[in-house]
Amino acid sequence: MREATKALPAEPLDATALVADMGRRARAAAAILAQLSPEAKTAALNAAAAAIRAATPAILAANAIDLEQGRARGMKAAFLDRLALDAGRIEGIAKGLEVVAALPDPVGTVIAQWDRPNGLHIQRVRAPIGVIGIIYESRPNVTADAGALCVRSGNAAILRGGSEALASSRAIHAAMVQGLAAHGVPLDAVQLVETGDRAVVGAMLAAQGLIDVIVPRGGKSLVARVQTEARVPVLAHLDGNCHTYVDGAADLAMALSVVRNAKLRRTGICGATETVLVAKAAQAFLAPIATMLLDAGCEVRGDAATQAVDARVKPATDADWDTEYEDAIVAMKLVDDVDAAIAHVERHGSHHTDAIITQDPVAAEKFLAGVDSAIVMVNASTQFADGGEFGFGAEIGIATGRLHARGPVGAEQLTTMKYLVRGTGQIRP
Structure with missing residues (x-):
């Protein structure tokens, strides 16, 4: 055969x-x-x-x-x-x-x-x-x-x-x-x-x-x-390690609302806030912000000042300041002022999206000028980092480089x- x-x-x-x-x-x-x-x-x-x-x-x-x-x-x-x-x-x-x-x-x-x-x-x-x-x-x-x-x-x-x-x-x-x-x-x-x-x-x-x-x-x-x-x-962008800084001249109700949305609306997107910074002049806000996040099911990893306001706060490690969690986890830290916040963002951020919550126009302008990110916001959730929300109809992605297109x-x-x-x-x- x-x-x-x-x-x-x-x-x-x-x-x-x-x-x-x-x-x-x-x-x-x-x-x-x-x-x-x-x-x-x-x-x-x-x-x-x-x-x-x-x-x-x-x-x-x-x-x-x-x-x-x-x-x-x-x-x-x-x-x-x-x-x-x-x-x-x-x-x-x-x-x-x-x-x-x-x-x-x-x-x-x-x-x-x-x-x-x-x-x-x-x-x-x-x-x-x-x-x-x-x-x-x-x-x-x-x-x-x-x-x-x-x-x-x-x-x-x-x-x-x-x-x-x-x-x-x-x-x-x-x-x-x-x-x-x-x-x-x-x-x-x-x-x-x-x-x-x-x-x-x-x-x-x-x-x-x-x-x-x-x-x-x-x-x-x-x-x-x-x-x-x-x-x-x-x-392209590699990381979305975004920050929300609560200034000494912030309104507490606004800070609570914006921080909750920025962290928890959708935790897995690149515009989600991963670190919350609070000015010493607003130290009284640490407890309500941390408690609000914890009660909403978000793990909080904080510095010594943040740990002191709620026993549920876990100690933050050095790696936490550089981490994009993409999850219901946030790092929190007390900083001296807007200059210290800018320095922290520049050292640990990914140049994606960072925001300040403040009623002080001088602090707002300093943050806008000092933070070298593709998107810098005042009194708004970092989750607005999206082409549709910018009126672009759609987006292919977010760019964090310094040439041609950013954002x-x-x-x-x-x-x-x-x-x-x-x-x-x-x-x-």
Whole structure:
């Protein structure tokens, strides 16, 4: 008898070739996208929202596959909740696209303009960056948010979502690009990496000349890898070690309300306060603030002054001042004044978001000027560190670097600038 033919082993993925091909196609699509009118992009984004709504059954079916695989791999309940979609969450994704569609188009916005003595008219205008690589984990809604923000800002996108959400991301992406294409957006303008192979991440990080900027959105290990290995510019933050400083001129009722929200509204987000500093002039506030947090189920780790106000306060270690807990845990410390608070934030913070609670405008302005963070607040919860709350419609992430964009990265932050110079035949002597 004839022997059965043995199945040949699958060829290993050539991640570098895959990313190179996607990058070349994205570059060609970006050239077309950069010339689309604001009205065409608006129509395309609204059509993408409608296509996602229409694809709800297919998206839910794909999400069920991801959830089943997640349970089989023993994913925690909180992780499965981030992954899970239902009709309401899909409607939220569609509405998010419509919000981005309604944003002013940043491309071509005149930032400044002036005339030179020789008659040249010079304008500095916003322009697309080109090709944006977005690397993210678990949340399938990022597929739509990131793609929409890139289209609004005239950029092509290469999306690499987490393998745990691959089926969901594929279904969302398929619906989205169908809607976009109906209004002139090239299919290659928003590409999805359809493999969970981690080698693709490395290839994207090394794709100089193919990808212009990388934006990571995920856990600390992912962002650390991106920042360590990337050979292209990165817009990202590593830690969200945020502070709320209660000044000597603070109102107690406001301090209690803001601190509770800043710490406990959602403990796992990057804008959650992790350390509360209290001025010596407001030392009487230590007890009510610590007790309020403890009674709400928050573990408090404090210095000697904070431990003295409630027996439930645990001693803080040196490491606590540098820790992003992402949990119902907070560090508390008594400091001399606003200058000492600024010094503590600068020594231990992550340059993400920090706030002062005060009725003293001089102290407020000193804190605003002295704290070198992407977002600095007065009398407001650090949990407002979010692109949606800033009126950006959506965000790809928070950037804490000092170049290009800082804070929430929305459509405007995904643009660069160029100069348009108009003359009447001038030559340089």
